[in-house]
Amino acid sequence: MIARMATNPLPQFPPGFLWGVSTSAHQIEGAVQERDPSVWDAFTAEPGRVKDGSTAAVACDHYHRYPEDVALLADLGVDAYRFSVSWPRVNSPGGLDFYDRLVDALCAAGVRPIPTLFHWDLPLELDWLNRDTAERFAEYAAVVAGRLGDRVRKWITLNEPAEHTLLGHALGAHAPGRRLLFDALPVAHHQLLAHGLAVRALRAAGADDIGIANSHGPTWAASRRPEDVEAADFYDLLLNRLFADPLLLGRYPDGVGELMPGHPEGVEADLKVIAEPLDWYGINYYQPTRVGAPQGTEIEFGGLTLPAELPFSVRELEGYPVTDFGWAVVPEALTELLVGFRERYGDRLPPVVITENGCSYEGIDDQERIAFLDGHVRALHRASEQGVDVRGYFVWSLLDNFEWAEGYARRFGLVHVDYDTLERTPKASFVWLRDALRARG
Numbered sequence: 001m002i003a004r005m006a007t008n009p010l011p012q013f014p015p016g017f018l019w020g021v022s023t024s025a026h027q028i029e030g031a032v033q034e035r036d037p038s039v040w041d042a043f044t045a046e047p048g049r050v051k052d053g054s055t056a057a058v059a060c061d062h063y064h065r066y067p068e069d070v071a072l073l074a075d076l077g078v079d080a081y082r083f084s085v086s087w088p089r090v091n092s093p094g095g096l097d098f099y100d101r102l103v104d105a106l107c108a109a110g111v112r113p114i115p116t117l118f119h120w121d122l123p124l125e126l127d128w129l130n131r132d133t134a135e136r137f138a139e140y141a142a143v144v145a146g147r148l149g150d151r152v153r154k155w156i157t158l159n160e161p162a163e164h165t166l167l168g169h170a171l172g173a174h175a176p177g178r179r180l181l182f183d184a185l186p187v188a189h190h191q192l193l194a195h196g197l198a199v200r201a202l203r204a205a206g207a208d209d210i211g212i213a214n215s216h217g218p219t220w221a222a223s224r225r226p227e228d229v230e231a232a233d234f235y236d237l238l239l240n241r242l243f244a245d246p247l248l249l250g251r252y253p254d255g256v257g258e259l260m261p262g263h264p265e266g267v268e269a270d271l272k273v274i275a276e277p278l279d280w281y282g283i284n285y286y287q288p289t290r291v292g293a294p295q296g297t298e299i300e301f302g303g304l305t306l307p308a309e310l311p312f313s314v315r316e317l318e319g320y321p322v323t324d325f326g327w328a329v330v331p332e333a334l335t336e337l338l339v340g341f342r343e344r345y346g347d348r349l350p351p352v353v354i355t356e357n358g359c360s361y362e363g364i365d366d367q368e369r370i371a372f373l374d375g376h377v378r379a380l381h382r383a384s385e386q387g388v389d390v391r392g393y394f395v396w397s398l399l400d401n402f403e404w405a406e407g408y409a410r411r412f413g414l415v416h417v418d419y420d421t422l423e424r425t426p427k428a429s430f431v432w433l434r435d436a437l438r439a440r441g
């Protein structure tokens with residue numbers, strides 16, 4: 001590995017580029033008895049929801065072991081750490097104290113704290129079908145900023161509102177487990193509104209470095225037949241444009257605004273809030289999706305069961321290696337995605353940060369993960385060479401953790417976690433990244 005580093009250092013990005021790692025509260029903290037319940041606690045308690053029957057009750061016990069995890073971050077030598085603040089914990093007595101301690105520890109270790117205010121663990125009493133949840137989110141954002149804003153510069157409002165809408169409310173694979181299909185669209189609108197209101201609340205609290213972490217990926221039509229192209233375009237709308245257009249252009253894609261609550265005047269007014277200017281735009285990238293016309297049958301895809309009535313079908317991406325999760329490894333699609341964003345949004349696209357990218361592989365000598373990260377960092381660099389203003393790259397994830405409906409079966413960490421002893425063991429990929437960051441000087 002050392003020899004490899006000598007000949008193959010990380011590509012050079014412009015000054016100020018941030019190297020980091022990401023986690024989320026529900027996936028690592030544990031200590032669920034020490035906070036209010038979230039929709040994820042209720043969901044995992046329902047039999048059959050999480051594949052291995054596990055819960056996040058202990059997870060990595062990061063809540064109690066955060067000093068050890070901050071020491072790992074310091075050893076890794078990352079510039080920044082993206083974590084999420086648990087809204088139900090903040091609602092609990094003393095809950096904010098934990099994030100206060102965490103932020104202090106990060107600052108003392110020279111690692112910049114970047115909190116995400118919502119990474120899917122909604123307080124159990126709230127519901128994104130209600131518009132009021134957006135207002136409540138802005139109040140909560142103000143509380144967190146009031147406490148941490150003296151040490152936190154960079155903020156993320158929401159993580160992947162697309163996945164939370166699709167998996168949590170349209171397909172029922174994530175909390176809160178609803179299968180509303182297209183009736184889930186208000187959930188998208190209310191999260192976007194929550195984002196815009198939170199941007200205003202954060203700015204009022206003095207924040208001037210605000211972004212969002214959206215999941216995006218290229219959609220590839222299964223063939224050039226018009227029905228496949230049309231289906232792929234529709235899928236692209238759902239994953240990419242439905243969330244990026246309102247934020248960056250202040251409008252919904254054609255035909256979507258009519259389906260949103262409050263149409264027409266209410267939606268127009270909300271779009272002005274949603275499109276509050278951002279300081280940067282976070283993208284979580286994992287893989288492209290190959291999509292064709294509906295096939296009239298249920299489809300198993302990435303651990304999901306997609307119902308037959310959807311107006312598209314997801315097809316296998318042939319000819320690429322896959323991770324242990326079955327996700328295709330296609331670094332060049334990251335370049336394509338970013339260059340495509342630049343073409344579509346032009347000057348409306350703020351600087352981009354890759355807020356998540358990573359892969360699930362077993363084992364501590366994880367050479368596949370090293371190859372994955374190396375390939376994606378190079379793909380990001382090619383986008384930068386082609387004029388996309390990229391400002392950071394965050395690996396998902398620091399630790400193996402509770403991978404939502406997959407439970408503990410998927411290991412995304414640079415650090416292995418033994419779930420019996422909670423012992424942390426840096427993997428080969430951790431050593432690779434640490435040495436590469438050191439070699440950067």
Ligand code: FCB
Binds near residue numbers: 024159160284356412
């Ligand atoms: C993303 C989520 C993150 C993690 C990775 C693998 O969609 O934001 O929490 O589960 O996928």
